[in-house]
Amino acid sequence: MQNNKKQGVLLVNLGTPDEATAPAVKQFLSQFLHDKRVVDMTRWLWCPILHGVILPIRAPKVAKLYQSVWTEEGSPLMVYSKRQAEKLKQLVDMPVELGMTYGNPSLQTGVESLLAQGVEEVIVLPLYPQYSGTTTAAVSDGLTKAFKKIPVTPSFQFIRDYHDHPTYVKALAESVKRSWQEKGKGDYLLCSYHGIPKRYADNGDIYPQHCQRTTELLAKELGLTSEQIGMTYQSRFGREEWLQPYTDKTLEALPTKGIKKLDIMAPAFSVDCLETLEELSEECREIFIEHGGEAFTYIPCLNDDELHLQMMAEVTRRH
Known part of the structure; x- marks a missing residue:
């Protein structure tokens, strides 16, 4: 049965701070470490530890580490993710947008960008080859929250993993x-x-x-x-x-x-x-x-390698 709905792809990664500064890193880590998929401790116990101890100590340290890898174009994760989205768009000939589980662009922003292009069915590709509740399932949770804020939710297909592709x-x-x-x-x-x-x-x-x-x-x-x-x-x-x-x-x-x-x-x-x-x-x-x-x-990650993009095109075309 042919699917006549206009499709688009939402590429999802974990996310990155907007800047390599302590305040930006603190904001990013706060969102990340508040997720129960990542840290499942009781909130009344975890939140005081997170905000009173971990974030004040770790944010400045992590910011310095980010500064050591930051490029003129920005965070390496964001730079390569944008390249992947651009190249995949050419391969599959349909709209492709980025959405991050934490930070910007958010999952909601990514979905809304696709809807603005007339997309009726979203193919969600979390860029985690191996499934984990801490990563892949967190994407699913985030999408559920994003859909609550959208008047007409699109159909969507969720690619769970590709560890053996x-x-x-x-x-x-x-x-x-x-x-x-x-x-x-x-x-x-x-x-x-x-x-x-x-x-x-x-x-x-x-x-x-x-x-x-x-x-x-x-x-x-x-x-x-x-x-x-x-x-x-x-x-x-x-x-x-x-x-x-x-x-x-x-x-x-x-x-x-x-x-x-x-x-x-x-x-x-x-x-x-x-x-x-x-x-x-x-x-x-x-x-x-x-x-x-x-x-x-x-040995560097696959990033925007040709075969890597070919794999992404194959798993999205299957849907």
């Missing part, structure tokens, strides 16, 4: 091969995924299974054995246990196992951002070298 895996593999050609092949390829509290996975979040599957498919595509590729989790926060193995602890141990030349990538991130450009590329490099590593190569 053949073109996504191929795009990852090709980015690794390019790095090997340009900078040489390391002894080991480490896939570092953003972590979540272990309790979330114990309660049913399927994120770790998706991460494992992506890593397995990438290993197969590259012809790597379990001694040549592995996966870890980064960016843990707070005192409770998160998914393991931890990226930083693994980097400390790898040189003692004879792995002196390391390639590292972040398959869960669709664009380079603070967690990849500062934490992974800089902090993790220091940890590895300090503990006896000799060569550390960070």
